[in-house]
Amino acid sequence: MSPHVPSAVPATWYADFFTELPNEFWRRAAAPQLTAADVGFVQDRLGLAPGSRLLDVPCGSGRHSIALAALGHRVTGVDISPEAVGHARRAAAGQGLDVEFLVADMRDIPRTGDFDAVLCLGNSFGYLEPADLVVFVAATAAALRPGGGLVVDFSATAETVLPGFTGQDRVMRTGDITVEAATEYDVAASRLLSRYTFIRGEERLTATAVHHVYTSGHLGALLRDGGFTDVTLSGGPDGAPYTVGSDRLLITARRV
Numbered sequence: 001m002s003p004h005v006p007s008a009v010p011a012t013w014y015a016d017f018f019t020e021l022p023n024e025f026w027r028r029a030a031a032p033q034l035t036a037a038d039v040g041f042v043q044d045r046l047g048l049a050p051g052s053r054l055l056d057v058p059c060g061s062g063r064h065s066i067a068l069a070a071l072g073h074r075v076t077g078v079d080i081s082p083e084a085v086g087h088a089r090r091a092a093a094g095q096g097l098d099v100e101f102l103v104a105d106m107r108d109i110p111r112t113g114d115f116d117a118v119l120c121l122g123n124s125f126g127y128l129e130p131a132d133l134v135v136f137v138a139a140t141a142a143a144l145r146p147g148g149g150l151v152v153d154f155s156a157t158a159e160t161v162l163p164g165f166t167g168q169d170r171v172m173r174t175g176d177i178t179v180e181a182a183t184e185y186d187v188a189a190s191r192l193l194s195r196y197t198f199i200r201g202e203e204r205l206t207a208t209a210v211h212h213v214y215t216s217g218h219l220g221a222l223l224r225d226g227g228f229t230d231v232t233l234s235g236g237p238d239g240a241p242y243t244v245g246s247d248r249l250l251i252t253a254r255r256v
Contacts, residue, residue: 009193009208014127015105017207018060018081021177021198027061027087028174038121038153039067041237045252046149048073052116055143058106058124062088062099069097076100078109107135111142117149125219126156126191126211133212137226144255150228152251154219156192156211159244161185176200190214216242216249228253 042048042064052073056065059077061084069075069092077099079085085101092099106124118140128136140150155161165185172179180197192211197204214222220231231253235246242249 009210011129013210018084020083021205023084025177025179030063035063035067037237042151046117055115055118057109060084060122062091064121065099066092069099078102078104080105107139109139109143114145115143115148118143119151121153123153123155125152125154141227141255148255150253154249156213157249158213158215160246161213163245223253227256229256230254
């Protein structure tokens with residue numbers, strides 16, 4: 001365990017984490033081809049009809065929402081970061097796209113029962129405390145029409161995280177932004193604690209992110225208990241099977 005990462009992190013760490021500098025780093029890090037692959041997976045796996053009504057939560061700076069809107073879908077994006085939502089609104093307007101973006105906690109999504117699909121992309125599924133994750137799953141089911149689809153993107157599954165875990169420090173760079181990262185696995189709470197230092201010129205911002213770690217079996221049971229069926233696990237947007245050591249888990253499911 002790294003001595004540099006604190007074990008006491010607020011449960012709502014994500015409420016203050018996503019300010020301009022972290023958001024700008026991840027905007028740059030997400031290459032267009034990654035977004036295109038994700039959108040292709042969503043369309044193909046859920047069989048989206050033209051003009052489908054989609055809920056993207058949390059939507060971050062809107063890269064998936066905007067790409068799906070460009071394909072003719074009616075998209076609502078929800079994120080807790082005002083900076084990210086502001087960026088998403090400007091980006092959509094710049095492309096002449098009509099996308100609804102809302103600032104809200106991911107549990108406080110429209111429970112209208114008429115969305116064709118809910119997307120939880122970008123590895124955000126593990127942000128919430130376990131009890132709050134149950135609330136979020138129930139909210140997604142309430143947002144969807146019967147038979148509506150769900151896609152969950154999660155890279156903090158135990159089968160992905162734990163094989164060969166070392167917690168080795170990392171340094172990442174995109175243009176003039178450097179990020180130093182130290183990661184600790186909290187065994188007692190089954191969670192990853194990642195302390196990031198974002199550096200851009202004279203700016204320096206340190207913040208800690210939390211990802212609760214679940215087995216793929218636990219996630220499947222959580223979705224089935226929350227009103228979903230046809231739970232399918234993939235190891236990436238190419239549809240490869242999810243196995244021990246896969247870098248990423250993409251789950252698709254249908255509301256009962």
